[in-house]
Amino acid sequence: MSDKHMYRLNAVNSRRKRRLLWPILIVFLIGVVVAIGFVAYKAPEAIKVKTPATKDQPITLNVKAKSAIVVDLTTGQVLGEKNPDKQAAIASESKLLVAYGVLKAVQDHKINWTDQVTIPASADLSSQDSNAISHLNMKAGDKVSVHDLYWSMFTNSANDAALSLTAFLTPSGSTSQDTLEGWAKDLNLTDSAWYNGAGLKNGDALGSQISSESSSAANHASASQVAQIANQVLAMDPSLKTVTSSATITYTKNKTTKVTDTSGFGQQFANIVKGLNNPNGLQLLGLKTGSTPEAGACFTGYVVDKNGHEFLTVVNDAADYTDNKVRFQTTLDMVDQVLAKEQAHTFNAGDQVSGQKTLAIKGDKAKAAVEIANTKTYWTKTNKKIQVKTIGELKEKPAADSLATLAYGQVNLKGKFLPNSTSHQKDLPLTLLHSSDQTAQSTSSQSSAK
Numbered sequence: 001m002s003d004k005h006m007y008r009l010n011a012v013n014s015r016r017k018r019r020l021l022w023p024i025l026i027v028f029l030i031g032v033v034v035a036i037g038f039v040a041y042k043a044p045e046a047i048k049v050k051t052p053a054t055k056d057q058p059i060t061l062n063v064k065a066k067s068a069i070v071v072d073l074t075t076g077q078v079l080g081e082k083n084p085d086k087q088a089a090i091a092s093e094s095k096l097l098v099a100y101g102v103l104k105a106v107q108d109h110k111i112n113w114t115d116q117v118t119i120p121a122s123a124d125l126s127s128q129d130s131n132a133i134s135h136l137n138m139k140a141g142d143k144v145s146v147h148d149l150y151w152s153m154f155t156n157s158a159n160d161a162a163l164s165l166t167a168f169l170t171p172s173g174s175t176s177q178d179t180l181e182g183w184a185k186d187l188n189l190t191d192s193a194w195y196n197g198a199g200l201k202n203g204d205a206l207g208s209q210i211s212s213e214s215s216s217a218a219n220h221a222s223a224s225q226v227a228q229i230a231n232q233v234l235a236m237d238p239s240l241k242t243v244t245s246s247a248t249i250t251y252t253k254n255k256t257t258k259v260t261d262t263s264g265f266g267q268q269f270a271n272i273v274k275g276l277n278n279p280n281g282l283q284l285l286g287l288k289t290g291s292t293p294e295a296g297a298c299f300t301g302y303v304v305d306k307n308g309h310e311f312l313t314v315v316n317d318a319a320d321y322t323d324n325k326v327r328f329q330t331t332l333d334m335v336d337q338v339l340a341k342e343q344a345h346t347f348n349a350g351d352q353v354s355g356q357k358t359l360a361i362k363g364d365k366a367k368a369a370v371e372i373a374n375t376k377t378y379w380t381k382t383n384k385k386i387q388v389k390t391i392g393e394l395k396e397k398p399a400a401d402s403l404a405t406l407a408y409g410q411v412n413l414k415g416k417f418l419p420n421s422t423s424h425q426k427d428l429p430l431t432l433l434h435s436s437d438q439t440a441q442s443t444s445s446q447s448s449a450k
Contacts, residue, residue, distance in 0.1 A: 066317035076421025091290030094199030122207030123163035166197035
């Protein structure tokens with residue numbers, strides 16, 4: 001073979017080798033890129049799918065009032081509202097704040113229910129017309145127990161009782177106004193104003209009048225804030241739910257003289273309620289009225305429907321202050337409007353949460369069977385569902401006879417709640433299952449009421 005032919009053959013072979021190397025090089029480069037990407041990318045261990053929260057906002061209440069609110073008492077969920085944050089005169093609804101102060105002092109062991117309160121001259125209203133300024137049959141120097149004065153603030157809206165209790169709880173060197181404002185600060189009632197515990201206009205407070213303030217100055221707060229006070233007070237003293245159950249009130253003066261009087265929340269109130277338009281059969285069971293020319297007709301109510309759902313209501317300036325019907329009818333109308341648009345999801349005490357009937361215990365193979373400790377109701381627009389978020393494990397094994405709340409189940413609901421509703425009020429409290437059959441598989445009922 002000539003040198004020329006050999007050269008041509010080597011050239012052809014060289015071209016063939018280069019054509020074979022290119023695919024190998026490309027595959028190699030692709031492999032390098034893939035390997036680098038694999039190292040840089042960390043695959044997730046698991047994909048966690050979050051169930052979106054059920055959303056619900058309060059309805060707008062269609063009522064003739066300056067402001068109003070409807071709240072579920074078991075959770076603090078706001079169900080209906082009208083100008084809920086508008087500051088307004090609240091008259092004798094102010095006595096709810098005095099009740100909070102009393103309950104707090106009792107709770108902190110600073111006073112006892114049986115302590116005798118000496119009626120100060122500043123609270124002596126005996127010369128006043130009781131039809132215009134409500135008061136008890138007592139004068140300066142008389143002694144009445146904390147409990148009797150406290151109860152009369154609700155049954156008879158006794159102004160002298162509220163003034164006396166505020167003075168009794170005011171430390172030396174402070175004023176009653178300082179005390180009231182301190183309680184308001186405890187509850188974060190921003191922008192509210194407090195002049196006396198009775199809710200009287202400053203010029204009508206007689207011995208409790210604040211000389212540095214205008215005679216027209218009057219306690220004011222928003223409907224939401226009044227609801228916050230009432231929410232706290234009812235949590236601390238559930239016996240107030242029965243304030244309308246008695247036709248009379250009895251209190252003792254100077255440890256010897258018993259006085260029995262007609263309850264302002266007694267038979268007259270029962271007759272008023274009977275004459276109201278009440279298609280849903282609601283029970284209107286109190287809680288506190290308020291009436292002054294500045295505030296109009298006000299009412300903080302405790303209402304129960306035929307399915308046992310509990311509501312807290314506030315309506316301010318619903319009519320003229322002399323009204324003895326419209327404020328109560330408006331209260332029923334407000335709850336009726338909520339029931340027409342909202343569906344109840346009730347988790348009953350003693351039932352178990354579906355899918356979460358047992359809780360794991362840290363470091364223990366055994367599980368604790370649990371039940372709902374207190375009935376709670378949540379509300380949504382119709383045809384919506386509510387779920388309870390997965391509950392974590394217990395830190396330690398509870399005693400077999402434990403009655404304590406072990407954990408709280410958080411409901412997957414995005415709604416509006418009163419600012420002072422704690423997580424414990426909003427969530428489901430769980431305790432050990434106490435049924436005789438520990439293997440019972442009851443589920444939480446979710447009833448609907450319209």
